[in-house]
Amino acid sequence: xxxxxxxxxxxxxxxxxFSILGFWIFLGxxxxxxxxxxxxxxxxxxxxGNGPVGAEIFEITPILMETIxxxxxxxxxxxxxxxMRVGKQKAMxxxxxxxxxxxxxxxxxxxxxxxxxxxxxxxIQTSAFTAILFLTLGTHGAHVTFGLFWGSVIIxxxxxxGINYETANKSFIFSLYWHFLDVVxxxxxxxxxxxxxx
Amino acid sequence: xxxxxxxxxxxxxxxxxILTAVAVTVYFFDMSFEVGSTILLVTAFVQAAVQLVVxxxxxxxxxxxxxxxxxxxxxxxxxxxxFGSLLTxxxxxx
Numbered sequence: 001x002x003x004x005x006x007x008x009x010x011x012x013x014x015x016x017x018f019s020i021l022g023f024w025i026f027l028g029x030x031x032x033x034x035x036x037x038x039x040x041x042x043x044x045x046x047x048x049g050n051g052p053v054g055a056e057i058f059e060i061t062p063i064l065m066e067t068i069x070x071x072x073x074x075x076x077x078x079x080x081x082x083x084m085r086v087g088k089q090k091a092m093x094x095x096x097x098x099x100x101x102x103x104x105x106x107x108x109x110x111x112x113x114x115x116x117x118x119x120x121x122x123x124i125q126t127s128a129f130t131a132i133l134f135l136t137l138g139t140h141g142a143h144v145t146f147g148l149f150w151g152s153v154i155i156x157x158x159x160x161x162g163i164n165y166e167t168a169n170k171s172f173i174f175s176l177y178w179h180f181l182d183v184v185x186x187x188x189x190x191x192x193x194x195x196x197x198x
Numbered sequence: 199x200x201x202x203x204x205x206x207x208x209x210x211x212x213x214x215x216i217l218t219a220v221a222v223t224v225y226f227f228d229m230s231f232e233v234g235s236t237i238l239l240v241t242a243f244v245q246a247a248v249q250l251v252v253x254x255x256x257x258x259x260x261x262x263x264x265x266x267x268x269x270x271x272x273x274x275x276x277x278x279x280x281f282g283s284l285l286t287x288x289x290x291x292x
């Protein structure tokens with residue numbers, strides 16, 4: 001394996017570089033996936049039938065908490081990658097753990113939100129609006145849930161093997177995924193929640 | 199401790215918080231649909247760009263071109279899908 005020491009560890013082999021490029025292409029496809037969900041949401045948002053409209057079920061406090069949790073977690077995973085690049089393994093793992101805890105906090109609030117919606121009579125079957133609302137939020141929430149498992153596995157590998165060109169590459173790709181989830185949330189926060197309550 | 203908090207990323211985080219605060223004003227203040235939508239569009243896309251450049255290090259290797267090409271390709275398809283659907287299925291009926 002040819003290791004290029006002029007590059008950060010996560011890019012140091014050809015395989016690593018291609019893994020990162022490949023993941024960016026995957027994220028391009030993810031943008032399109034969420035694009036179709038947003039398109040459906042904007043088309044169906046006023047089709048509320050006998051069910052509630054967005055402004056009746058959305059609550060600002062949990063939504064702000066979710067936003068702050070996810071925004072901060074995106075910052076801490078960025079710090080984890082920075083710690084990785086300066087070779088601080090302990091700090092890196094700490095930032096990784098903080099990131100996943102914040103992710104859990106986000107998910108907790110989102111699950112609470114879902115319970116409240118159903119409690120107020122907005123289930124996935126109530127109207128076209130609630131169906132696409134649950135589908136869009138659920139797709140994002142499922143990504144976060146998957147990320148929690150993925151991140152935990154990477155932490156165990158970091159503890160076991162330390163920072164090397166393989167774990168650095170995996171951690172960096174995970175950070176891309178996590179930042180991407182934050183980007184998607186920004187759009188959900190703006191165009192589903194804030195627009196719905198405007 | 200200080201070396202663990204690079205200035206660029208801390209500034210990026212503070213900037214995202216400010217953009218979030220600006221976006222939230224559409225909820226707390228009464229404003230027209232046009233003004234509110236414009237604020238949300240600007241804050242959301244600027245914040246996405248901050249993530250892309252500051253946190254995701256999109257432009258730091260020789261693959262910069264390929265990374266931006268595939269990202270913008272995805273973005274363009276997504277925007278065409280969203281605005282095409284709005285145009286044919288919502289706005290056409292007003």
